[in-house]
Amino acid sequence: MDKNKVIEGQQFMQGFVRLCSDGWLQGWHERNGGNLTYRLTDAEVAACKPYFNETPGEWVNMGVQADNLRGAFFATTRSGGYMRNVAVDPARNTGIVQINDAGDSWRIVWGLEDGGVPTSEFPSHFMNHSVRVDVTDGACRVIYHAHPDNIIALTKVMPLDAREFTRALWKAMTECIVVFPMGVGVVPWMVPGGADIAHATCDLMKKYDAAIWAQHGMFVSGPDFDNAFGLMHTIEKAAAIHGHALMMNNNSGDFMNTITDRGLRDIARDFKLTVNEEFLD
Ligand code: 13P
Ligand code: ZN
Numbered sequence: 001m002d003k004n005k006v007i008e009g010q011q012f013m014q015g016f017v018r019l020c021s022d023g024w025l026q027g028w029h030e031r032n033g034g035n036l037t038y039r040l041t042d043a044e045v046a047a048c049k050p051y052f053n054e055t056p057g058e059w060v061n062m063g064v065q066a067d068n069l070r071g072a073f074f075a076t077t078r079s080g081g082y083m084r085n086v087a088v089d090p091a092r093n094t095g096i097v098q099i100n101d102a103g104d105s106w107r108i109v110w111g112l113e114d115g116g117v118p119t120s121e122f123p124s125h126f127m128n129h130s131v132r133v134d135v136t137d138g139a140c141r142v143i144y145h146a147h148p149d150n151i152i153a154l155t156k157v158m159p160l161d162a163r164e165f166t167r168a169l170w171k172a173m174t175e176c177i178v179v180f181p182m183g184v185g186v187v188p189w190m191v192p193g194g195a196d197i198a199h200a201t202c203d204l205m206k207k208y209d210a211a212i213w214a215q216h217g218m219f220v221s222g223p224d225f226d227n228a229f230g231l232m233h234t235i236e237k238a239a240a241i242h243g244h245a246l247m248m249n250n251n252s253g254d255f256m257n258t259i260t261d262r263g264l265r266d267i268a269r270d271f272k273l274t275v276n277e278e279f280l281d
Contacts, residue, residue, distance in 0.1 A: 003051040004091040007110055012044050013090065015225040016075050021132070021142065022229060028146035028236070029083035034217065035119035038225075039129055039141045040073040040096070047095065048110065057108035059100055059280035063195040064123045066130035070103040075127070076118040092116065120193040121145055126221065127202035132221040135189075137208060142223050142228040147217040150239035155214040157246075160186045162204075164277045165212060171259045172238035177267055179234045181275040185211040192216060210235055
């Protein structure tokens with residue numbers, strides 16, 4: 001029996017691979033840009049365990065720690081791997097890691113064949129999982145990082161402020177406030193791949209389910225692949241609309257027509273949303 005085929009055939013792995021391909025088709029993953037992690041359910045771990053490697057890899061310390069992820073298992077993309085290659089060879093371009101009892105190290109139990117390691121952003125993913133698991137009562141399973149052009153472009157011309165970004169995005173397209181009623185956080189430019197940017201991002205994830213990284217990209221979270229991908233897609237589309245409208249309006253944000261704060265409050269009322277009041281006038 002081909003053990004890789006069994007793990008690749010699991011529903012969660014199919015969803016994982018599909019998101020990677022969809023993100024590539026959107027143009028969000030130049031070269032090795034972007035990465036994805038998924039926290040397995042106990043049932044998924046049990047279904048995969050017989051097909052894990054006979055000898056797991058060495059424990060590798062992450063430089064971050066989370067009590068609520070002790071012993072968890074994550075599917076992850078490969079550091080340096082290309083999203084466009086994930087569907088072609090999941091066992092090489094993705095893998096499953098186990099977290100130790102201390103909640104501070106991982107080891108490879110499947111995939112990442114030929115010497116691969118989890119994404120360099122694993123510390124950020126891990127800390128975001130920890131915070132989102134906490135604030136969603138365990139519902140959060142997916143953390144997704146992409147490099148979408150329009151949101152990155154906006155971080156070059158707008159103040160790096162959560163309120164400014166959220167209001168521009170909410171007003172770009174009517175249903176944005178329904179998709180991200182708490183708004184989006186903004187991390188100033190930082191060196192990627194380490195514990196510092198992980199802590200800065202997870203501070204924001206206590207409040208938001210999406211965080212923009214200035215001149216870099218975005219992190220989103222969700223209970224499943226559809227919600228995480230849909231959140232990334234919606235924010236990026238709103239950023240494109242805002243950017244196009246700015247260009248059509250001589251780079252002025254003083255638009256002839258826009259959604260008023262009153263309009264946003266009316267949507268919140270009718271859709272029964274708990275919105276971030278701090279971001280409304
Ligand atoms: P990885 O190839 O290590 O996942 O890095 C890509 C990336 O986008 C870093 O922020
Ligand atoms: Zn990146």
